[in-house]
Structure formats: C-alpha cells, structure tokens
Amino acid sequence: MNKATGDIRHHRVDADASNTVEGGGTTVYGNKFLSAAVRLANTPHSRVVLGIESIRHKSAKRDPIRDDEGTAFIKLARCILTHAPGLRAITYDNALRGVHRAPLIADGLVVFTTQHGGLAPEPLNRYEYDDACRHDLYVAEGRVRERRIAVDGVAHCTPLAVEELECRKSKRVRYYHRVTIQCPMEIHTEHIRVDETEEDRQIDPSIGRQRFNRNEHLRQVPLTPTPAAA
Template sequence: MFTPQHDGLTPQSLLRHKDGPCTHDLYVAEARVCERGMTVQGKTHYTPLPVEELEYRKGKRSTRFYHRISIDCPVKKHTLHIRCDETDEDRQSDPKTKKQRFNRTEHLRQVPPNTPALRRLKGLDSESIHSRFDQSYPHKRVPAYSARGALLIYLGYAWLNNSITRALSAIFS
C-alpha cells in the first residue's frame, strides 16, 4: 500500500554526520533526508540526498528498513544508512517538552517524493481499483505466494484495466 506524504511538516533535525574534517547537518524535509545549508542571502536551504537503495534487515521480531544515501563533498564521498522506521531514541520523550523526540515514520518516507520508485508506484494508488481488485478474487485473497508475485498480479490487473479503458475511450470518442 502506498500512502503519499501530507504537506506542511516543518523540517526536523536528524543527525550531524562527522567524519574527519567533514561535518554535515542532515535534516528530514519534504519526506526525505536532506543536507542543510545556507544560501548567499543567509536563508536555510535543504538539498535532498539521493536514496541509492532501500535496504532491509531482518530482525528477531520485525524487518527494519534503511535508506542508503551518499553525501558528495569535496573531501570524500560519505555513505550512510538511515533507518526509516521508528528507533528507541525516537520513542524517548524530550525532558524539556515531555513530547516524543521525533516521529520518524511521519517525517521520513521509505519511498521519497520525486524519485523513480515513487513515479512507478504512484499510478497504482487508486481506491476504486483496489476495491474492484479485491472483489475479483474469491475470499478477497490474491493467489500469490510472495510480494513479487502479488505485485506481478496487481500490475497485470492494472494493465488490463487500463487497456479496457483505452479501448472504450477510443470507441466512444
């Protein structure tokens, strides 16, 4: 299931990456990891860092997802693994405000906006198609044995649905 990020979230500090003489302030802005910088006019600017890979690691009780990102700087290329799901530190409350420190899953999306992966998935987010898709299988279960199999069946269903729509629009136009 793909859920788009809602607008209006203020950028949140994620971490300060230090490696030798390099220091990079990383923030979460617009649902992705960005490096914070300053413009010539003295305004804050967030540069999105490319997600090279969405990696996952199987844990004892759950799977954890990470963005493998890289920071290109004049000194060297830095590679980091940023966890996308909530961490123990995120759950702790700030002693000053008594609020949760950082709701990572609210601010950081596994599939960030303006990426090839999002463009590929965004066309699949339609509630009416989901409803018809569910109703087309007995007991509302897709006959697939893996996530890849289910995706293949869903893509086939979307392709068939689009083909029928295109054929009908050609007939009635």
C-alpha cells in the same frame, strides 16, 4: 404520516448512520467503511477484496465500540498479513499518519502514502568526517536532505538521492535508506533508519511527546524531488 392523506408509512432507519465528510470534502449521509484489496497491474476488473471493516465516524463517546480509520486499518492489515505472510507492501491515503505507519513497518511492510503538508524540516543528525568536513542532515517532505547555508545566510535543504531501501531482519525488521552525500572532499555514504527506533519512542520531558516521530517525517519510498529550475 402524510398530513394531507393521513397515510401512515413506516420507514427503516439505520441508527448508526450520520453525516460524514469524504476525502474531497463532500458531506454524505450513511455509514463509513474501509476496504483492502489487491489487483493485477494494468488489468481492469481484476480487483479482489481481502477485507472490509466498519469504522467510527462519530465521536468516541457516541461510538465507543468501533475504531477510528487509522486504527481500524492497522487491525485489518495485520489480519490480512496473518493469512498472507508473503505480503510485502501496502498503500493507503492520507488518513494514515506516522503513528499508524510505524507498527505496520515494524511488521515488515513497505507502507506507501503521500506526504502530509505543513511539516517543518526536522534536524536528523550531524555527520563529521575527521576534521575536514561536517554535514547537517534534516528531514523534509518525506526524505533526507542536507542543510546548507548560502553566502547570503539563507538555509537550503538539498534532497539526497536514495540509492537503496535496505531491509534487515533479525528479532525485528529494520529499514534503511542508503544515501550519498556529495562532498568536495570525498563522497560519503550513510545508512539512515526509516523505521521507528527505541530512541524515537522516548518521551522528551521538555515537550511531553516522543522525541522524534520518524515515520511521520520519513517515507520508505519518498517521492522523486522536482528538478531545480535552470
């Protein structure tokens, strides 16, 4: 009601709307949606929307029906995949974490997202070849690296080149990075799994979490490392 004139006006109210924060940190009022689309490379106005979904932007207690963004994206991607079985790759922003990427990769998709910052290097495996050499491989910044100790005792993680992303299909899809380890003795080639394994999913009783969140630390398509300064 207008207190000056006494006029009464009725407004339409969306009970689902509320304040939500966009990716850049801007607070907006309304509902939150995600969409999936395809478009031709280097062709303006060629976007075709394949699906759209409303997602939860309140607490689960206040909005128990809708899913969080990552879960909703998995469902939408899988729905699209049933109608477009030729789909091979999908990309999204940093809302996807390892727990969201893992099931999509298991469905046979190459999932490209940028790497989250703040993740400490994780030990992957130690490879020993006869008694001549051994190499400690770690994962850091989305890719496999070899950890070496310099003469001053400082550890350095050197990125290994990904020669190929190999896809193997049987009962379930598996992805491997073929990497080359440059060794003074000889050049070694290894195949590193980049999809979640059964061993990864086992719960480590010492920490109460799965042993290795592989898809959080490893990217199927890692970013090209920055060349070292001369």
